[in-house]
Amino acid sequence: MPRSTSSPSPKGSPVTLAMVARRAGVSPQTVSNAINSPDLLRPETLERVRAAIDEMGYRPSRAAQTLRTRSSKLIGYGIQPVPGGDTAPVMDRFLHALSQAADEAGYRMLLFACPPGGPSLEGYEELLGQHDVDGFVLSNTARQDPRQAWLAKRGVPFVGFGRMWSGRQIGDWVDVDGASGTDAAVEHLVALGHRRIAFLGWPRGSGVGDDRAEGWQRAMRRHGLPTRGRRAESAGDVEAARSAVKPLLDAGATAVVAVSDTLALGCYHALRERDAAPGRDVAVVGFDDSPTAGILSPSLSTVAQPLEAVGRECVRLLLARMADPAASPGRVLLEPSLVVRDSTAAPGSDAPGP
Amino acid sequence: MPRSTSSPSPKGSPVTLAMVARRAGVSPQTVSNAINSPDLLRPETLERVRAAIDEMGYRPSRAAQTLRTRSSKLIGYGIQPVPGGDTAPVMDRFLHALSQAADEAGYRMLLFACPPGGPSLEGYEELLGQHDVDGFVLSNTARQDPRQAWLAKRGVPFVGFGRMWSGRQIGDWVDVDGASGTDAAVEHLVALGHRRIAFLGWPRGSGVGDDRAEGWQRAMRRHGLPTRGRRAESAGDVEAARSAVKPLLDAGATAVVAVSDTLALGCYHALRERDAAPGRDVAVVGFDDSPTAGILSPSLSTVAQPLEAVGRECVRLLLARMADPAASPGRVLLEPSLVVRDSTAAPGSDAPGP
DNA sequence: TCTCAGCATTAGATCGATCCAAAGACATTA
DNA sequence: TAATGTCTTTGGATCGATCTAATGCTGAGA
Numbered sequence: 001m002p003r004s005t006s007s008p009s010p011k012g013s014p015v016t017l018a019m020v021a022r023r024a025g026v027s028p029q030t031v032s033n034a035i036n037s038p039d040l041l042r043p044e045t046l047e048r049v050r051a052a053i054d055e056m057g058y059r060p061s062r063a064a065q066t067l068r069t070r071s072s073k074l075i076g077y078g079i080q081p082v083p084g085g086d087t088a089p090v091m092d093r094f095l096h097a098l099s100q101a102a103d104e105a106g107y108r109m110l111l112f113a114c115p116p117g118g119p120s121l122e123g124y125e126e127l128l129g130q131h132d133v134d135g136f137v138l139s140n141t142a143r144q145d146p147r148q149a150w151l152a153k154r155g156v157p158f159v160g161f162g163r164m165w166s167g168r169q170i171g172d173w174v175d176v177d178g179a180s181g182t183d184a185a186v187e188h189l190v191a192l193g194h195r196r197i198a199f200l201g202w203p204r205g206s207g208v209g210d211d212r213a214e215g216w217q218r219a220m221r222r223h224g225l226p227t228r229g230r231r232a233e234s235a236g237d238v239e240a241a242r243s244a245v246k247p248l249l250d251a252g253a254t255a256v257v258a259v260s261d262t263l264a265l266g267c268y269h270a271l272r273e274r275d276a277a278p279g280r281d282v283a284v285v286g287f288d289d290s291p292t293a294g295i296l297s298p299s300l301s302t303v304a305q306p307l308e309a310v311g312r313e314c315v316r317l318l319l320a321r322m323a324d325p326a327a328s329p330g331r332v333l334l335e336p337s338l339v340v341r342d343s344t345a346a347p348g349s350d351a352p353g354p
Numbered sequence: 355m356p357r358s359t360s361s362p363s364p365k366g367s368p369v370t371l372a373m374v375a376r377r378a379g380v381s382p383q384t385v386s387n388a389i390n391s392p393d394l395l396r397p398e399t400l401e402r403v404r405a406a407i408d409e410m411g412y413r414p415s416r417a418a419q420t421l422r423t424r425s426s427k428l429i430g431y432g433i434q435p436v437p438g439g440d441t442a443p444v445m446d447r448f449l450h451a452l453s454q455a456a457d458e459a460g461y462r463m464l465l466f467a468c469p470p471g472g473p474s475l476e477g478y479e480e481l482l483g484q485h486d487v488d489g490f491v492l493s494n495t496a497r498q499d500p501r502q503a504w505l506a507k508r509g510v511p512f513v514g515f516g517r518m519w520s521g522r523q524i525g526d527w528v529d530v531d532g533a534s535g536t537d538a539a540v541e542h543l544v545a546l547g548h549r550r551i552a553f554l555g556w557p558r559g560s561g562v563g564d565d566r567a568e569g570w571q572r573a574m575r576r577h578g579l580p581t582r583g584r585r586a587e588s589a590g591d592v593e594a595a596r597s598a599v600k601p602l603l604d605a606g607a608t609a610v611v612a613v614s615d616t617l618a619l620g621c622y623h624a625l626r627e628r629d630a631a632p633g634r635d636v637a638v639v640g641f642d643d644s645p646t647a648g649i650l651s652p653s654l655s656t657v658a659q660p661l662e663a664v665g666r667e668c669v670r671l672l673l674a675r676m677a678d679p680a681a682s683p684g685r686v687l688l689e690p691s692l693v694v695r696d697s698t699a700a701p702g703s704d705a706p707g708p
Numbered sequence: 709t710c711t712c713a714g715c716a717t718t719a720g721a722t723c724g725a726t727c728c729a730a731a732g733a734c735a736t737t738a
Numbered sequence: 739t740a741a742t743g744t745c746t747t748t749g750g751a752t753c754g755a756t757c758t759a760a761t762g763c764t765g766a767g768a
Contacts, residue, residue: 016724027748032726042746059483063426064724066417067753077465079450092446096433100467103477108485109465110428113454123457129413131462238649262649269651292646295592295616297623370754381718386756396716418754421723 015058024052035060066132073107075318076133078114078123080140090288090307091139094161097311098137105315107134119145128156135318137161141173143207157321159314163331165207172321172330174313178208178287179215181303181336182257185285186219188301188338189255193347194283195223198230198253200245200263212259212287234263241266242273249274254282255344261286261293264300264343283344298342305336369412378406389414420486427461429672430487432468432477434494444644444661445493448515451665452491459669461488473499482510489672491515495527497561511675513668517685519561526675526684528667532562532641533569535657535690536611539639540573542655542692543609547701548637552584552607554599554617566613566641588617595620596627603628608636609698615640615647618654618697637698652696659690 021028026049033040034049041049052058066072077098080091099109110133112123119142127133134157138147141162148170151158160173182199189197199216202209213231220227229251234244241263248256249270258264264286268278278284279298286293289304317330375382380403387394388403395403406412420426431452434445453463464487466477473496481487488511492501495516502524505512514527536553543551553570556563567585574581583605588598595617602610603624612618618640622632632638633652640647643658671684 017726018724028725029727029749030747033747036726040746045746057483059480061421061486061724062484063417063420063486064753065726067415067421067724067755068726070753072417074464079446079453081450092433092449095446095449095465096435096467099433099465103467108481111431111449111453111463111465113450113457126413129411130416132415132417238651265649265651272651291644292649295619295646297592297619297626371756372754382754383719383756384717387717390756394716399716415754418723419756421725421754422756424723 015056017058017060020049020052020056020058023056024049070132071134072132074110074131074133075102075107075315076110076112076124076127076131076136078119078136078138079111080114080119081116090290090305094139094307094311097308098314099311101312101315105319107315107319109137118142119147121146121150124151128154134322135159137314137318141165143205155325157318157325159318159321159330161310161314162208163333169329169331172317174310174317174332174334176305176310176336177215177333178212178303178336179218181287181338182212182215182259183219184215184336184338185257185301185303186216186223188340188344189257189283189285190219190223190225192255192283192344194255195225196230196251196253197225197255197257198232198245198248198251199227199257199259200232200234200241200248200267201259202236202263203233209259216257234266236260236262238262238266238269242269245270249276249282255284256282257285259287261288261290261300261302264302265292265296268296268300268343279343279345281346283346285338285344289339293339294341296343298345301341301344302339303336304339306334309334369410371412371414374403374406374410374412377410378403424486425488426486428464428485428487429456429461429669430464430466430478430481430485430490432473432490432492433465434468434473435470444642444659448493448661448665451662452668453665455666455669459673461669461673463491472496473501475500475504478505482508488676489513491668491672495519497559509679511672511679513672513675513684515664515668516562517687523683523685526671528664528671528686528688530659530664530690531569531687532566532657532690533572535641535692536566536569536613537573538569538690538692539611539655539657540570540577542694542698543611543637543639544573544577544579546609546637546698548609549579550584550605550607551579551609551611552586552599552602552605553581553611553613554586554588554595554602554621555613556590556617557587563613570611588620590614590616592616592620592623596623599624603630603636609638610636611639613641615642615644615654615656618656619646619650622650622654633697633699635700637700639692639698643693647693648695650697652699655695655698656693657690658693660688663688 017031018028021031031049034046038046102109110131112127115122119140136158138158139161141160143166148160152171158171163173163175164170186197199213201213204210217227230253232244232248234241245256245267256267258267264284267284271278271282276282286300286302289302293300293302313332320330371385372382375385385403388400392400456463464485466481469476473494490512492512492514495514497520502514506524512525517527517529518524540551553567555567558564571581584607586598586602588595599610599621610621612621618638621638625632625636630636640654640656643656647654647656667686674684
């Protein structure tokens with residue numbers, strides 16, 4: 001007879017380990033062993049217990065396990081209030097990836113709402129004390145982020161999505177190599193024949209922004225292309241980007257690499273203002289592959305972060321850290337990928353044209 | 355002396371109720387009462403216990419409480435894999451709102467990853483059995499959604515974000531009055547002088563889409579405006595929308611109300627194709643207030659869902675249901691709000707112009 | 709003086725699983 | 739035969755809180 005997967009009683013699942021034990025004619029401890037150390041049981045006993053387990057639809061109570069083992073199999077995640085449209089338009093994808101990776105490892109994500117304003121410690125202490133959370137995933141890590149040091153000090157496992165940008169590195173992290181992304185963007189543009197490639201970035205001082213600028217710069221240098229006068233800075237909103245990019249266009253840039261899709265969109269506006277079209281007259285590359293990028297017209301080439309992989313790696317590093325608190329720090333830098341769309345369709349002005 | 359908020363021992367918080375009791379010179383039960391039924395204690399005892407509690411930084415262990423009270427104070431939420439950019443570009447806002455509302459009520463959100471493809475039951479049973487989740491919030495409810503009936507059958511409290519669109523209503527829900535949103539959009543356009551107002555919707559059969567279409571239709575009728583030949587249908591992607599809207603424009607529509615921002619963007623493309631500009635030549639209204647809407651040029655007028663309020667109401671209804679499983683169903687329909695931007699800036703063609 | 713409310717507090721069992729140590733079964737060896 | 743060892747299985751305590759029921763205490767009324 002195939003193993004029955006009969007559903008548990010309609011009214012919740014008050015099936016306890018003891019009940020399974022009675023049914024299988026063994027002691028509770030044996031049932032526990034059947035689940036946690038099957039190799040301790042004689043094969044026939046194991047089979048009998050397993051049969052009882054799924055005939056009764058037994059599921060161990062996490063609360064009881066947590067109480068006894070002091071491990072909740074929960075991973076805390078502080079969800080930030082949605083910022084002004086700029087950073088993290090893709091956090092739900094990341095969250096899904098995290099959840100999935102955690103589920104597959106037998107863990108679950110426990111959410112709590114972070115207060116607005118920069119990253120703070122609020123909430124973390126409570127989750128630790130009340131829920132015995134096994135670890136945390138941090139996102140939107142920032143300069144002067146107090147969380148890593150605070151968690152490290154009390155020996156709580158955590159992984160940051162984002163490396164430390166100031167001071168020494170603390171703890172484990174997973175990050176996306178922004179420099180590599182903009183570097184690839186420049187490569188792509190150079191291959192299309194562009195030489196006057198500008199960079200539209202955030203004001204210096206943000207780790208992420210500086211990293212992405214760096215990639216542009218090194219690729220330019222590698223190709224012997226000048227960067228002077230080809231870089232502008234702008235705050236995170238479209239309007240600021242639009243005016244910030246003008247000098248670059250005036251200086252004859254044939255391509256713009258932007259530090260974010262939002263800023264790339266600012267380029268779109270600036271171009272349209274002077275009756276030029278992205279992709280046809282000036283190539284534009286964004287960063288993040290936000291939902292907007294794919295539906296713009298012309299669609300925006302952009303650097304996509306491998307969020308699913310980031311989620312998986314976060315969970316992997318976190319589990320490793322829990323297994324061995326003294327292990328050397330795990331740091332994973334993932335490669336983003338360039339998504340080529342219409343905004344970089346046309347060849348650069350120096351390219352041989354028909 | 356002000357109540358001390360000294361931090362707990364740096365190494366986690368192994369402070370138990372019994373330790374607090376010893377320190378305060380009372381029995382464990384009295385400490386428990388101090389927290390859960392303070393009115394049972396003599397004021398001076400209460401004060402003494404409270405002092406001990408926060409001197410020691412005591413936090414009750416959720417695991418132990420869950421085990422004893424069979425209530426985990428957890429709310430389950432199945433997070434869907436990010437769909438093709440169309441539905442739910444705003445789910446992270448909703449999640450934050452949920453988390454915040456839950457936190458304030460002493461609950462937390464427990465995430466699990468839903469498998470791709472329509473809503474299924476996978477995951478719900480496991481959370482129930484293992485974690486004793488107190489209830490669920492469902493989102494992306496769909497026609498033929500099996501979850502409501504399944505949960506209702508086993509007496510599990512839940513709230514849907516989205517009413518039932520087929521069959522009879524089951525359980526509690528919170529929803530946004532889509533019809534009211536499109537109705538308001540039409541009102542706004544009529545006030546600007548528009549009379550040939552078209553609707554670009556999804557294929558009939560989706561509850562949400564039909565609801566939004568209904569609002570347009572009733573507002574048109576109220577103003578004695580014809581709707582024949584002013585309605586087109588399109589799948590959820592921009593390309594499909596672009597071609598679907600053409601006949602409407604050919605028929606002389608001066609304004610288009612779209613069922614989503616994505617479809618509205620399709621209008622943008624179609625207009626640009628014929629050298630017309632949204633807002634100047636043809637007014638366009640979207641739905642959802644996605645991040646894209648605000649950064650387009652011209653910025654897109656759109657109907658915004660009150661996601662924070664939806665989150666709050668979801669939690670409120672859920673708590674009410676837990677408190678009284680037999681209470682009559684709670685159903686809350688919230689009003690969306692029209693966000694007027696540049697795409698509806700110019701007066702309609704029939705308006706008296708300068 | 710004794711009983712009997714009424715109040716504040718306490719004792720002990722309990723939720724469901726896992727830890728530890730010890731007991732039983734069985735074959736092997738002195 | 740008794741002692742030794744291996745391999746399974748079991749008993750009882752335990753995690754930290756809350757439940758029920760019972761206790762000690764006080765003062766009012768008989």
